[in-house]
Amino acid sequence: MTFLVLPILKKLFLSANTRIVYDNRAMRDAEIDPIPRKVLVTGGAGYIGSTICSALQDSGHVPVVLDSLVNGRESFARSHPFYRGDIADPGVLSRIFEDHPDINFAIHCAALAVVPDSVSRPYDYYKNNVTGSAELFRMLADFGCENIVFSSSASVYDNVQGFMVTEDSPTRPQSPYARSKLMTEMMLEDMAAGYGLKAISLRYFNPIGADPRMRSGQVQREATQIVNILVAVANGERPIFNVTGTDWPTRDGTGIRDYIHVWDLAQAHVKAVERIDDVFPDGPGFVIINLGTGSGVTVREIVSAFENVHGSPIPQEDAPPRPGDVAGAYANADKAAELLGWQTTMTLEDGIRDALAWAESLSFS
Numbered sequence: 001m002t003f004l005v006l007p008i009l010k011k012l013f014l015s016a017n018t019r020i021v022y023d024n025r026a027m028r029d030a031e032i033d034p035i036p037r038k039v040l041v042t043g044g045a046g047y048i049g050s051t052i053c054s055a056l057q058d059s060g061h062v063p064v065v066l067d068s069l070v071n072g073r074e075s076f077a078r079s080h081p082f083y084r085g086d087i088a089d090p091g092v093l094s095r096i097f098e099d100h101p102d103i104n105f106a107i108h109c110a111a112l113a114v115v116p117d118s119v120s121r122p123y124d125y126y127k128n129n130v131t132g133s134a135e136l137f138r139m140l141a142d143f144g145c146e147n148i149v150f151s152s153s154a155s156v157y158d159n160v161q162g163f164m165v166t167e168d169s170p171t172r173p174q175s176p177y178a179r180s181k182l183m184t185e186m187m188l189e190d191m192a193a194g195y196g197l198k199a200i201s202l203r204y205f206n207p208i209g210a211d212p213r214m215r216s217g218q219v220q221r222e223a224t225q226i227v228n229i230l231v232a233v234a235n236g237e238r239p240i241f242n243v244t245g246t247d248w249p250t251r252d253g254t255g256i257r258d259y260i261h262v263w264d265l266a267q268a269h270v271k272a273v274e275r276i277d278d279v280f281p282d283g284p285g286f287v288i289i290n291l292g293t294g295s296g297v298t299v300r301e302i303v304s305a306f307e308n309v310h311g312s313p314i315p316q317e318d319a320p321p322r323p324g325d326v327a328g329a330y331a332n333a334d335k336a337a338e339l340l341g342w343q344t345t346m347t348l349e350d351g352i353r354d355a356l357a358w359a360e361s362l363s364f365s
């Protein structure tokens, strides 16, 4: 029965470009393949956006990439329709929707995303991330793209006792970058209400690793992320790893974070694409969902895990915290499990292994 009905549903969807009203819950229970969707991915030539595109493609969906290449790599978008341009440019958005009128889902990853950089260039961050997103959301609504997922960040949270944050934990972003994320979330909530959109803001914790098939990975050489620094020390590009802050109220005094494999992160977006109607059974709305593993890892623990995977000791020394450092946080990821049917499947060691493999593949490219 299923194999007779599904192709007819798919055909209806693709040819008439209409939104099919179907019972997602029944589909989930019956484990029927989801209907392929065409998804606009802004920032799809960047680290996370490109991994999301690969995950969408592997699940039978069709990503369409919009990226200005201010930071991304064109080669990451090679196997998808690619448009080079700014998220706020009406010309490029018109072209995309003329060429692909069947896009009705957008994943908005494009942003400037380096915290210390945002402190010295606040205008650029607010213009690009906030004003740019406002223009993008308005145009998406005008083009009838009613489903939006936004790449937000755990950096919007305040410090909480016990370090575990739920989506209801208080926010207190500490940098122009983090404020740009919280401001964009607030705008998106208002636009979802005003224009009848279904919008999910995914608050990422600390992505690590690379696409396990090595199609893409982190490319910003000055990346401030801990695993990239460890890789650089392991490869002799940096002399020593500084354990910055050893007096935090954590189990070993070092900062605590929630390291999530970027492939797990990407899979959560696939779930969001496939289950958005389940998330909003009563029509348009806005929801925030944490994406993390649900467990905290201290700096000493990740250094030790790295040494085990790499197979040699990392030269390290204790240092005072950097300005603006915080003890850290990890996610309560119950809402992602409940609403998206998603949980992480990869380990910290998988993330470290894939980061090392990616760095090695870069040295050959």
Ligand SMILES: NC(=O)c1ccc[n+]([C@@H]2O[C@H](COP(=O)([O-])OP(=O)(O)OC[C@H]3O[C@@H](n4cnc5c(N)ncnc54)[C@H](O)[C@@H]3O)[C@@H](O)[C@H]2O)c1
Binding pocket: 042, 043, 044, 045, 046, 047, 048, 049, 066, 067, 068, 069, 070, 071, 072, 073, 085, 086, 087, 088, 108, 109, 110, 111, 112, 113, 128, 132, 151, 152, 153, 154, 204, 205, 206, 207, 225
């Ligand atoms: N990497 C992290 O640790 C992390 C953590 C939390 C949230 N996020 C968020 O995830 C998203 C992706 O981050 P990433 O690490 O992949 O960064 P990235 O720099 O690798 O990717 C961002 C991409 O967006 C593009 N871009 C930037 N501004 C643009 C614009 N105005 N128009 C078109 N394209 C533009 C860049 O060229 C780049 O390819 C960002 O929104 C970031 O804030 C990242």
